[in-house]
Amino acid sequence: MAFTKILFNNILHRFICKDFHEVVSSMTIIDAFLFLIVHSVDKLRIWPKLPVFLGLLYLSVRRHLHQQYNLINVGKSPCGVRFNPEDYPYRTSDGSYHDPFNEGAGSQGSFFGRNIMPVDQTDKLMKPDPMVVATKLLARTQYKDTDKQFNMIAASWIQFMIHDWIDHMENTNQQVELIAPKEVANKCPLSSFKFYPTKEFPTGFYDIQTGTKNIRTPWWDGSAIYGSNKERLQKVRTFTDGKLKISEDGLLQHDEDRIPISGDIRNSWDGVSVLQALFIKEHNAVCDAIKKELPDLNDEELYRHARLVTSAVIAKIHTIDWTVELLKTDMLLAGMRANWYGLLGKKFKNTFGHVGHALLGGLVGLRKPVNHGVPYSLTEEFTSVYRMHQLLPDSLHLRNTDVAPGPNKSPPLLKDVTMPDLIGQKGEKTLSQIGFTRQFVSMGHQACGGLELWNYPAWLRGLIPHDVDGKERHDHVDLAALEIYRDRERKVARYNQFRRALLLIPISKWEDLTEDKEVIEVLKEVYGDDVEQLDLMVGLMAEKKIKGFSISETAFIIFLLMASRRLEADRFFTSDFNEKTYTKKGFEWVNTTESLKDVLNRHYPEIPKKWINSTSAFSVWDSPPNAPNHIPLYLRLPSSN
Ligand code: HEM
Numbered sequence: 175m176a177f178t179k180i181l182f183n184n185i186l187h188r189f190i191c192k193d194f195h196e197v198v199s200s201m202t203i204i205d206a207f208l209f210l211i212v213h214s215v216d217k218l219r220i221w222p223k224l225p226v227f228l229g230l231l232y233l234s235v236r237r238h239l240h241q242q243y244n245l246i247n248v249g250k251s252p253c254g255v256r257f258n259p260e261d262y263p264y265r266t267s268d269g270s271y272h273d274p275f276n277e278g279a280g281s282q283g284s285f286f287g288r289n290i291m292p293v294d295q296t297d298k299l300m301k302p303d304p305m306v307v308a309t310k311l312l313a314r315t316q317y318k319d320t321d322k323q324f325n326m327i328a329a330s331w332i333q334f335m336i337h338d339w340i341d342h343m344e345n346t347n348q349q350v351e352l353i354a355p356k357e358v359a360n361k362c363p364l365s366s367f368k369f370y371p372t373k374e375f376p377t378g379f380y381d382i383q384t385g386t387k388n389i390r391t392p393w394w395d396g397s398a399i400y401g402s403n404k405e406r407l408q409k410v411r412t413f414t415d416g417k418l419k420i421s422e423d424g425l426l427q428h429d430e431d432r433i434p435i436s437g438d439i440r441n442s443w444d445g446v447s448v449l450q451a452l453f454i455k456e457h458n459a460v461c462d463a464i465k466k467e468l469p470d471l472n473d474e475e476l477y478r479h480a481r482l483v484t485s486a487v488i489a490k491i492h493t494i495d496w497t498v499e500l501l502k503t504d505m506l507l508a509g510m511r512a513n514w515y516g517l518l519g520k521k522f523k524n525t526f527g528h529v530g531h532a533l534l535g536g537l538v539g540l541r542k543p544v545n546h547g548v549p550y551s552l553t554e555e556f557t558s559v560y561r562m563h564q565l566l567p568d569s570l571h572l573r574n575t576d577v578a579p580g581p582n583k584s585p586p587l588l589k590d591v592t593m594p595d596l597i598g599q600k601g602e603k604t605l606s607q608i609g610f611t612r613q614f615v616s617m618g619h620q621a622c623g624g625l626e627l628w629n630y631p632a633w634l635r636g637l638i639p640h641d642v643d644g645k646e647r648h649d650h651v652d653l654a655a656l657e658i659y660r661d662r663e664r665k666v667a668r669y670n671q672f673r674r675a676l677l678l679i680p681i682s683k684w685e686d687l688t689e690d691k692e693v694i695e696v697l698k699e700v701y702g703d704d705v706e707q708l709d710l711m712v713g714l715m716a717e718k719k720i721k722g723f724s725i726s727e728t729a730f731i732i733f734l735l736m737a738s739r740r741l742e743a744d745r746f747f748t749s750d751f752n753e754k755t756y757t758k759k760g761f762e763w764v765n766t767t768e769s770l771k772d773v774l775n776r777h778y779p780e781i782p783k784k785w786i787n788s789t790s791a792f793s794v795w796d797s798p799p800n801a802p803n804h805i806p807l808y809l810r811l812p813s814s815n
Pocket residue numbers: 329330332333336340341342369441442443557558560561562563565566597637639640653656657660
C-alpha cells in the first residue's frame with residue numbers, strides 16, 4: 175500500500191505545482207485525486223466561469239478538502255462529564271453545552287482555532303513598518319464605493335455579525351507603542367499610539383504552544399443582542415414574557431452612563447445600533463407569537479425559544495440574503511441556498527423535510543451536527559479576512575423621509591453627517607435626533623465602501639477605541655496600522671503563504687496580483703521584490719476581484735469553509751432544528767422568513783413599501799429589482815448573470 179502511495183504521489187507531482195507536493199503527500203489517495211481536479215481548474219483560472227452546476231461541484235470538492243486540511247484545533251476546552259443535550263434545549267448565555275461531546279466548545283473565553291499553521295513573526299513585527307504600510311497602501315485617497323451592489327446596511331450588518339462572533343482578549347497589563355517613521359510622519363494622523371497586545375495563553379499542545387481567546391461566543395447565537403455571558407444577558411432582559419429592553423421610539427435604551435443597552439456595544443455606531451434595535455423588536459414579536467400559541471410558558475421559556483428563533487432568522491438572512499448580494503453570481507446564489515435548503519430546494523424541503531445528506535437536503539436540519547473531528551471555534555484567519563473597515567464611508571448622506579419618494583423610490587438628500595458624529599456615545603445622541611426610519615432609509619440608499627487599496631477611512635486612523643463595557647479609552651489608535659500589526663502579532667500567515675496553505679496558487683510576481691501599474695510601483699516601494707512579505711490585508715485589498723464578488727477570492731475560501739461550519743457544527747441548526755426545540759410557531763417563523771425585507775415588513779411595513787425599489791434590502795435601494803430569469807438556476811452560465 176505504501177509503495178502504491180509513493181508511486182501515485184510521484185505521478186501526481188508531475189501535474190501539481192511544487193508548492194503543494196508536501197501537503198498532497200499527506201493526503202489520502204482520494205483526496206489527492208480530488209485536489210488534482212481542483213488544482214487543474216485553478217491553473218486554468220476558470221472556476222468562476224463554469225456553468226452553475228459544475229461550479230457547485232468545484233466548490234463542494236474544495237470545501238471538502240478544506241474541511242480535511244484546514245481545520246486546526248488550538249488548546250483544550252473544558253470537556254467534563256458528557257451531558258445530555260436534552261437537558262439544555264436552549265442557547266446558554268455563554269455558549270457552553272452546544273456541542274454534546276465538548277461542553278466548552280464555542281463558549282465565551284474559548285480558544286480561537288486556526289485554518290493555517292501559525293507563522294511566527296516576532297522578528298518581523300515591524301517589517302515593513304505598519305504605519306508605512308497604512309499610509310502608503312491603505313489610507314483613503316479618494317472614496318471608492320461598491321456602486322449599487324452593497325449598501326450601508328450591508329456594511330453595518332457584517333459588523334453586527336462580527337459583534338456576534340469574535341473579539342480577541344487583550345493583555346491589559348502591558349502596552350505596545352508604534353511610532354510613525356519619518357518618511358510618513360507628516361501623513362499620519364497620530365505621530366505615535368499605544369494599545370494593549372493580544373493576550374496569549376499556553377495551549378498544552380506540542381505543535382501550537384500558545385493561542386488567543388475569544389471574548390464573544392463564536393456560535394451564531396445572536397450575542398450582539400443577548401451578550402456573551404450571564405451578566406450582560408441580565409442587563410438586556412426585562413424578565414417579563416421573555417422580552418428584551420427597547421425604547422418607545424424603537425431605538426436602544428441607555429444606562430445611567432448613556433451607554434446603550436444591548437448584547438455588545440463595543441466600538442459600535444448608529445448603523446449597528448439600529449440593527450440591534452430591529453432584532454430586539456423581532457425577538458419581542460416572537461415572544462408574543464409563541465405566548466399566543468402556548469400561553470402557559472413562563473418568562474424564561476419564552477426568552478429561550480425566542481432567542482433560538484431570532485438567532486436562526488439572523489443566520490438565515492445572512493446566508494440567503496446578505497451573502498448573495500456580497501457574492502452576486504448565480505453560482506453563489508445557488509450555493510448559499512443549497513447551504514440552507516439543499517440542492518433539492520425550498521419547496522421540496524418544506525414538503526418532505528430534510529432528505530439525504532448535506533448536499534441534497536442542506537446543512538440546516540442535518541440529523542447530527544458535524545465538526546469534522548475538530549471542536550467548533552472561529553479562527554485567527556477568519557478574523558483577518560473580516561478586517562473590512564474599508565466598507566465605511568466618511569459620512570452618512572442623511573435623507574429626508576418626510577416627503578414623497580423621488581425616482582426609483584429615492585428620498586432627497588438632507589445633509590451629510592460625518593462618521594465621527596455617528597460612532598460610540600456621541601453617535602447614540604445623534605441617532606436619537608435622526609430616528610430609526612431616517613437612519614435606516616439613509617443607509618439603504620447609500621453604497622458602502624469598496625474593499626480596495628487606498629480606501630481605508632482617515633477617521634479610523636485617529637480613533638478612540640472602547641473598553642469591553644463601551645466606555646472610551648484614553649489612547650487613540652491608528653486602526654489601519656494596528657490591523658497590520660495584529661495579523662503579524664497573531665502569527666497569521668502573510669498573503670502568499672496564506673494562499674498556499676489554502677491550496678490556492680500563490681503569486682510569483684506583483685503582476686500576478688494586480689494589473690494596476692501604480693499599485694505595483696508602491697508595492698515595490700514598500701516590499702521590494704519580495705512577494706512573500708506582502709501583508710495579508712494588503713493582498714486581499716489589491717487582488718483582482720472575481721466579477722460580482724465584493725471580496726477577494728482568497729478571503730472567499732475562508733468564507734466557503736467557515737460559513738458552512740457555523741451551520742453544520744451547531745446542534746440548534748442541525749439535530750435540534752425542529753418544532754420540538756423551537757416550538758411549532760417558532761419553527762414556522764424561521765421557515766417563512768427569507769430576507770431582511772421580511773423583517774422590516776413586520777416591524778416597519780411603510781419602509782419597504784415607500785423606499786425600497788431593489789430586490790434585496792442589502793443592495794442600494796433605488797436600484798432596479800432583479801430581472802426575471804427563466805433559465806433554471808443550476809443550468810445557468812455566468813454570462814446570464
Ligand atoms: C464605526 C465602525 C467601526 C469601528 C469604530 C470599529 C472599531 C474597531 C476597533 C477599535 C477594533 C479593535 C482593534 C484592535 O485592537 O485590534 C476593531 C476590530 C475589528 N473590526 Fe471594527 N470597527 C468598525 C466597523 C467594522 C466593520 C464594518 C467591520 C466589518 C467586518 C469590522 C470588523 C472588525 C474585525 C474583524 C475586527 C477584529 C476583531 C478581533 O480582533 O477579534 N469593524 N474594530
